[in-house]
Amino acid sequence: LEVCVVCGRDRVGVVIARPVRMSPSVLSADFDRLAEEEAALEQAGSDFLHIDVMDGHFVPHLTISPPIVAALRKVTKLPLDVHLMITNADAFIAEFAEAGADYLTVHVEACPHLHRTVQSIKERGVKAGVTLNPATSLNTIEEILPDVDLVLIMSVNPGFGGQTFIASCLQKTASARAMIDRTGSRALLEVDGGVKIDNAAQVLAAGADVLVAGSAIFSTRDYAATIAAMRAAGQSSSTTPLRVSAHR
Ligand code: DX5
Ligand code: ZN
Numbered sequence: 001l002e003v004c005v006v007c008g009r010d011r012v013g014v015v016i017a018r019p020v021r022m023s024p025s026v027l028s029a030d031f032d033r034l035a036e037e038e039a040a041l042e043q044a045g046s047d048f049l050h051i052d053v054m055d056g057h058f059v060p061h062l063t064i065s066p067p068i069v070a071a072l073r074k075v076t077k078l079p080l081d082v083h084l085m086i087t088n089a090d091a092f093i094a095e096f097a098e099a100g101a102d103y104l105t106v107h108v109e110a111c112p113h114l115h116r117t118v119q120s121i122k123e124r125g126v127k128a129g130v131t132l133n134p135a136t137s138l139n140t141i142e143e144i145l146p147d148v149d150l151v152l153i154m155s156v157n158p159g160f161g162g163q164t165f166i167a168s169c170l171q172k173t174a175s176a177r178a179m180i181d182r183t184g185s186r187a188l189l190e191v192d193g194g195v196k197i198d199n200a201a202q203v204l205a206a207g208a209d210v211l212v213a214g215s216a217i218f219s220t221r222d223y224a225a226t227i228a229a230m231r232a233a234g235q236s237s238s239t240t241p242l243r244v245s246a247h248r
Pocket of ligand 2: 025050051052083192212
């Protein structure tokens with residue numbers, strides 16, 4: 001069965017749904033009750049836990065350090081999807097790997113020797129991800145694509161939860177999908193920032209495999225219902241598929 005990589009439709013126009021994976025961002029969790037929050041997310045059907053690490057340098061805030069990741073590791077079975085928004089990622093890879101990260105995702109803007117950084121993550125048995133700020137071109141990851149397990153498209157400028165999705169990042173997501181499929185990469189495509197129930201269908205139609213959502217989940221009482229609604233958005237056939245130049 002031949003399925004279009006861009007719109008997920010087969011030749012007769014039937015939408016072939018790709019599995020939707022949810023990675024709630026703990027940045028918006030209640031930090032007084034972090035263990036309870038993690039348990040609730042696990043029960044609610046999350047696939048990953050997205051952990052936002054900020055250094056007060058690459059981005060304005062300071063957030064989670066390796067000991068907190070190690071503590072989270074003890075209270076959940078979910079894979080830890082650790083997003084490093086830090087200037088000197090190389091210096092911290094060993095610590096985050098030991099803390100129990102399953103995925104370590106680094107910013108191309110902060111890693112001048114990206115190939116070395118990615119290898120150093122993988123040498124520690126951790127899955128390697130690369131991510132791009134909204135204004136950074138997808139071209140910057142083309143050569144590293146065969147080496148990575150995850151590509152993260154930032155759909156806000158990193159640094160804060162609760163921001164509005166930047167509309168142009170939808171097209172970028174579709175282009176990233178096309179690039180991943182064209183090169184035969186097995187990397188998961190994740191989108192982070194401003195993802196809500198309202199726009200989940202569009203983000204999924206653009207080709208995302210994994211949705212990160214912080215405020216959209218934690219601002220609701222029923223995490224399971226919100227996660228289910230976002231997942232269900234992947235089944236929606238009413239969304240107009242995005243087209244990129246590679247689209248047949
Ligand atoms: C932004 C972080 C995001 C953020 C997502 O710097 O990388 O993961 O916490 O939060 P929402 O879903 O509220 O935009
Ligand atoms: Zn993030």
